[in-house]
């Protein structure tokens with residue numbers, strides 16, 4: 001049993017290879033879904049439909065020049081109303097969001113284009129625009145994700161992603177990669193970048209440049225996942241037994 005980790009894929013029982021492959025298959029799908037989710041929830045916050053560093057700065061750190069209302073109207077809510085009414089709302093916000101103008105200028109737009117979804121019956125989790133003071137919650141300065149939200153998301157991430165990369169990394173230990181240090185770097189990368197990723201969510205609140213650390217961490221994590229996924233699948237099913245692997249299937253330890 002102590003030598004199990006050193007056995008090359010080709011020498012593992014068929015049942016184990018099938019198990020490993022199925023796990024990788026589902027994790028691969030899950031990874032794609034996670035990427036779509038990141039895109040859906042962050043892209044377009046800065047007005048440009050692509051996902052950018054600016055989007056993440058706004059998502060985590062908030063938008064010093066804006067409000068939740070403006071961020072939403074430049075992002076996911078942009079198509080909910082005609083452009084000139086949207087501009088009218090921006091002008092109102094930029095001129096100090098005067099409360100005395102709400103009734104005549106802003107409320108009619110909300111009633112016509114927004115209340116269908118933004119009312120407690122339709123969706124209790126959205127800001128309620130059926131009453132005038134529902135607007136207040138989205139016209140305060142956009143501070144990004146709150147610390148309690150970040151804490152909730154980070155502990156889930158830390159537990160679940162560690163679990164995923166333990167399994168993927170464990171499968172990958174059966175691959176032959178030279179030099180050995182490279183194999184170790186690939187195995188360690190997701191865990192280290194998980195820490196830098198999550199730390200950067202908080203640090204983006206202090207200095208928005210840390211949004212780039214979020215992006216770089218995510219990119220490195222994805223690269224490590226891709227390398228482990230394809231190398232494992234390839235060496236398990238397609239590649240021939242590499243020359244370095246001994247007669248007994250063992251991957252030599254030292255090198």
Ligand code: HEC
Pocket residue numbers: 068069070072073076077080081109110113114115116117118126127138
């Ligand atoms: C078709 C339903 C629908 C309509 C119409 C709609 N919204 Fe939304 N709105 C949503 C949903 C769903 C969300 C939350 C998901 C998201 O952010 O994409 C949301 C989120 C928001 C948010 C962000 C709330 C927050 O707490 O971060 C704001 C602000 C907002 N909408 C404003 C508006 C305004 C202003 C209008 C009218 C011009 C409007 N919405 C029209 C469905 C709608």
